[in-house]
Amino acid sequence: MVYRPPFRKQGDGSRCQWSNCNPASHAMASHRHRRGRDPLNHHRWPPKPPEIRNRISSRCGGTDLAENKSAVAHLYEVNMDIRYNVPWDTFRSLIVSGRGAVVCIKYSVIAPTRFDASPGFTGTHAVYVNERRRSDGAYLVYDPLADGRRAGIPKGPQWWPGSLLKRACGAYPSASYGKVHASFTRDTEP
């Protein structure tokens, strides 16, 4: 089975929590990248959203893939591979090859579905994708908003239909249908 990192919610009570989707997703990706192994440097382990946020900026607001890549390289010695406008078939293949990925999505695509973890929110968002299920092509998505904070809110990783993830990625403002902005972990599988 593909290595599964622990789920990290962004709504953890920390500073900037509701703009920490990218740091939370990168915390999970970093855990996957290292298969849970502490680099034994002078930073805390395991990866948590506030540490990544604090490394990026003292201000709140959205963060991008490049800022998070730089932060997790410094904190956890994790070297993510960022690629923009990745064709969907290519993205699928990289996930099947044994990599996880942080992807940029537009939440308006998720809002009408049972995977909506923040009713009313339709903006840009980042989630961590861990693996693809061969039987139906679904993807195991770690949405940092899916913390089960009340009834009706999903909790933890969920299997999203491939078509849903594809549409959500393609609806991101600078992408287009069939394209993905993603930051990949290394191939962690034996």
Place this chain on the structure above:
Amino acid sequence: MPKPIPPDPDAPVEEHRKFARQYLASRSNKVKPVNHPGNDKVPEDDDYRPADYDPEDV
């Protein structure tokens, strides 16, 4: 160098691994998305806070 083509999703994992290595080696991460001056950065006024957010819930 010919552009690598992704294998069928049901192909053996080794084929996907080979493709992934070729793809990542052939594409620079310096290629930035066009038509988005913010370069993926979410505008400061794009509020991530869930509409139903209640501090007591966290």
